[in-house]
Amino acid sequence: MNQSAKTFPPPPSAESDDALRTETTTGAIGYRLRRAQLSVFQKFLAFFDEFKLRPAEYSVLVLIDDNPGRKQTEIAEVLGIKRANFVTLVHGLEERGLVERIPSAQDKRANALHLTEAGRAFLATAQARHARLEEETVQRLGGPAARAQLLELLDRLI
Amino acid sequence: MNQSAKTFPPPPSAESDDALRTETTTGAIGYRLRRAQLSVFQKFLAFFDEFKLRPAEYSVLVLIDDNPGRKQTEIAEVLGIKRANFVTLVHGLEERGLVERIPSAQDKRANALHLTEAGRAFLATAQARHARLEEETVQRLGGPAARAQLLELLDRLI
DNA sequence: TATTGTTATACTCTATAACTATA
């Protein structure tokens, strides 16, 4: 699995004047997690540049599509988004004609969230693109087994 | 920890009115990465509550300790922090008496960063605490082999 | 001309309080 030698810091004797010693920092799990997450999100943003779609917006569209008619609070809570902040997010999607807020008949306080026809078409394209991104990511990981391994390990950190 | 099996979505036939279908969203690598990273950072913040220390500040202290005398730009760049934003960060550490900015003799534009005596003492305590956090995290992962596996997989995502 | 540290500024994300209308 591991090619060979993990490049170790310059031997303690060789005090180079340019390379910094980063082992202590990069040895931390949280640090590596953060760097990886930032990198993956950067790739997402670049990959979805023409879609003008952020990761959070994409997950909201997917979640509404899989759970049409749900309240804002329900969708927001699943994603760990505060309902106050979710207002702005869903408002943006509504302005783009992708999402509808339909006043609930049973509970006049609530809005039932639905994708518009345009929203469904948009999401279908986005999901096809996302599938290619995931595919590429799985390849980088080393295949489906490596992906499953990663997801399992990540779950243990929550 | 986990009661029994991985709770799968309600079988397609049983359309419960409360549980949401989240498989599509949670199947994405980026989504899981983000959730895990947020969780790990939350644990860091809780664990270092009395230290009033954020992950970025901790990594800066570690990096200065391992590379005393380096310029702000060098430390900032390694951590992916813009030098403009690094000014505020290092200023805070200086105000707390942990870091010194010593004007460089060779390059009068630059500040050489050093830990103060108090900074070294503080970092020693923080690192001991961090070691316990890492230990706990490794246990959650399933041991040192699982940790190595995770770091290897994360590296492939960068 | 280029770099270092700095200031100013803006934009995103996130968090809390408080309001309204309903329940």
Added chain:
DNA sequence: TATAGTTATAGAGTATAACAATA
């Protein structure tokens, strides 16, 4: 009393532009 959606606001984190001093 509690909840759903909303507004306002404040705090981080991050990004760019521009400047003075120095290289």
